[in-house]
Amino acid sequence: MRSPFRSIRQALLAVAIVSIATIASVLLRDALAPTNLAMIYLGGVVAVAMRCSRWISVTTSFLSVAAFDFFCVPPYLTFAVSDYQYVFTFAGMLVVALVISTQTARLRDLAAHAAVREARTEALYRLSSKLAGETRVFEAARSAAALAEEVFGARVVIFLPEDGRLSFRRRTSDLLPVPPSEESVAQWVFDRGHKAGLRTDVHPDATALYIPLRGARETFGVLAVLPDVESDVKNRIFAPEQQQLLEVFAGQTALAIERTMSQRSAEETRVHMQTEQMRSSLLSAMSHDLRTPLASITGAASTLRSQGDRLPPETKRELLESISDEAERLSRLVGNLLDMTRFESGGVELRRDLYPLEEIVGTVLQRMEPQLEGRAVSTDLAENLAMVFVDDVLLGQVLWNLLENAAKYTPPASPLEIAAFEEDNAVIIEVRDHGPGIPPGEEELIFEKFYRGKSKNGRGAGLGLPICRAIVQAHRGTIRVLAREGGGTIFRISLPFSSKTASHETSHSHH
Numbered sequence: 001m002r003s004p005f006r007s008i009r010q011a012l013l014a015v016a017i018v019s020i021a022t023i024a025s026v027l028l029r030d031a032l033a034p035t036n037l038a039m040i041y042l043g044g045v046v047a048v049a050m051r052c053s054r055w056i057s058v059t060t061s062f063l064s065v066a067a068f069d070f071f072c073v074p075p076y077l078t079f080a081v082s083d084y085q086y087v088f089t090f091a092g093m094l095v096v097a098l099v100i101s102t103q104t105a106r107l108r109d110l111a112a113h114a115a116v117r118e119a120r121t122e123a124l125y126r127l128s129s130k131l132a133g134e135t136r137v138f139e140a141a142r143s144a145a146a147l148a149e150e151v152f153g154a155r156v157v158i159f160l161p162e163d164g165r166l167s168f169r170r171r172t173s174d175l176l177p178v179p180p181s182e183e184s185v186a187q188w189v190f191d192r193g194h195k196a197g198l199r200t201d202v203h204p205d206a207t208a209l210y211i212p213l214r215g216a217r218e219t220f221g222v223l224a225v226l227p228d229v230e231s232d233v234k235n236r237i238f239a240p241e242q243q244q245l246l247e248v249f250a251g252q253t254a255l256a257i258e259r260t261m262s263q264r265s266a267e268e269t270r271v272h273m274q275t276e277q278m279r280s281s282l283l284s285a286m287s288h289d290l291r292t293p294l295a296s297i298t299g300a301a302s303t304l305r306s307q308g309d310r311l312p313p314e315t316k317r318e319l320l321e322s323i324s325d326e327a328e329r330l331s332r333l334v335g336n337l338l339d340m341t342r343f344e345s346g347g348v349e350l351r352r353d354l355y356p357l358e359e360i361v362g363t364v365l366q367r368m369e370p371q372l373e374g375r376a377v378s379t380d381l382a383e384n385l386a387m388v389f390v391d392d393v394l395l396g397q398v399l400w401n402l403l404e405n406a407a408k409y410t411p412p413a414s415p416l417e418i419a420a421f422e423e424d425n426a427v428i429i430e431v432r433d434h435g436p437g438i439p440p441g442e443e444e445l446i447f448e449k450f451y452r453g454k455s456k457n458g459r460g461a462g463l464g465l466p467i468c469r470a471i472v473q474a475h476r477g478t479i480r481v482l483a484r485e486g487g488g489t490i491f492r493i494s495l496p497f498s499s500k501t502a503s504h505e506t507s508h509s510h511h
């Protein structure tokens with residue numbers, strides 16, 4: 001910081017200011033008492049103290065007292081003093097001048113420190129906020145290097161390890177600003193966790209300063225700083241407080257990288273656990289849901305084979321019926337599973353077209369007749385309902401799943417309703433029942449794969465509602481469950497009008 005040029009400049013400034021004070025005093029010395037002229041010098045001391053180093057302002061204090069004596073105290077142009085009272089003036093003036101110069105210098109130092117601290121806090125704050133959102137190690141390193149370039153006014157490259165060894169190939173800048181031969185210096189820094197290179201004890205002849213990115217447990221890379229050629233900037237980086245800041249900066253970057261990595265592995269563990277959990281719930285669902293119908297089928301089939309001739313026709317029919325029922329259940333279950341996998345992998349293509357909703361509802365109700373036997377199902381579709389632009393098979397599947405659930409989870413004779421109307425630029429379809437309802441807190445859970453309510457009556461794999469949601473979302477719609485006043489459940493599907501339906505464009509005729 002303290003260069004000889006600067007001191008000379010400050011000394012010249014001090015001399016100039018004292019000279020100006022002297023000229024002003026000489027011009028005013030007939031009009032003002034000498035003690036008042038002293039104030040002009042004190043003003044000069046303040047001016048010098050504000051700009052120059054401590055020892056220059058102290059020297060200026062003495063110089064001012066001398067000049068005051070020489071030019072302003074009679075007899076003029078000699079240090080002799082006619083009136084010894086002036087000795088007090090000199091002493092007082094000197095004390096005040098010294099206090100001003102030392103205190104001003106102190107205040108300035110404090111301000112400078114505060115500014116440094118502030119700049120550093122700001123730099124570190126910007127670093128942490130910039131790195132907070134990074135989820136990838138390389139991106140974090142890239143942001144940190146970019147910010148370091150800005151803060152330190154130097155070229156900064158971060159090198160990351162590849163297969164446990166530091167590599168100049170994994171770096172944050174496109175060009176390699178250091179000679180490839182310095183890879184060994186960087187490797188040394190990476191291995192030891194100590195800085196090296198330019199202006200250090202190790203490899204001081206290197207082109208860059210290499211600082212390790214040391215986290216809590218390990219070193220994540222090496223930060224290389226290349227000072228710009230201009231000497232001023234070069235000096236700034238190597239000032240002790242900048243060096244310290246640089247190291248704190250490297251440490252923060254390392255911590256951010258460490259956090260990114262641990263977040264990443266936590267996420268991987270979570271996904272892994274979820275997959276594991278899915279697999280086990282799938283297995284338990286499968287073992288129950290596949291085995292029970294399989295057991296009935298094999299049981300019935302073997303009974304028919306071994307005793308088929310002896311059984312009364314009535315029993316035979318019952319056995320055959322149960323085989324067919326259970327086989328159908330199995331096939332639906334497998335179908336659901338396949339659907340789900342298809343949706344998961346994003347392999348569903350919607351075959352959308354414009355359909356009148358009542359047609360889709362009608363088809364589903366007709367196909368579900370056996371399951372809905374003995375129930376009152378009322379439909380309440382608003383008149384003049386716009387045609388819906390949907391995949392009719394998939395929307396039918398949604399209604400099927402909802403009605404099947406209603407049939408499974410509500411008392412056998414309780415009535416069901418299907419309603420549809422327009423609201424807020426969307427077609428709303430509701431399937432309502434008078435069953436026990438969804439327990440509060442489970443409204444979202446029931447849409448999760450393999451989630452089954454506590455009641456567990458009826459068979460299922462917990463896939464019905466997730467499939468509904470996947471299908472509705474593929475149509476850019478939403479499905480959620482509402483509690484019904486007086487008990488029961490409402491499943492509400494909202495299908496927003498696409499530009500197609502809104503314009504009531506005529507169907508490309510699917511008939």
Ligand code: ADP
Pocket residue numbers: 405406409410433435436437438446447451452453454455456459460461462463464465466489
């Ligand atoms: P599954 O029917 O195979 O169990 P779903 O995803 O279709 O799987 O349903 C998840 C859970 O939501 C069901 O286990 C059940 O507890 C609950 N549920 C679904 N529909 C209704 C309904 N209409 N009334 C009460 N509970 C329901």
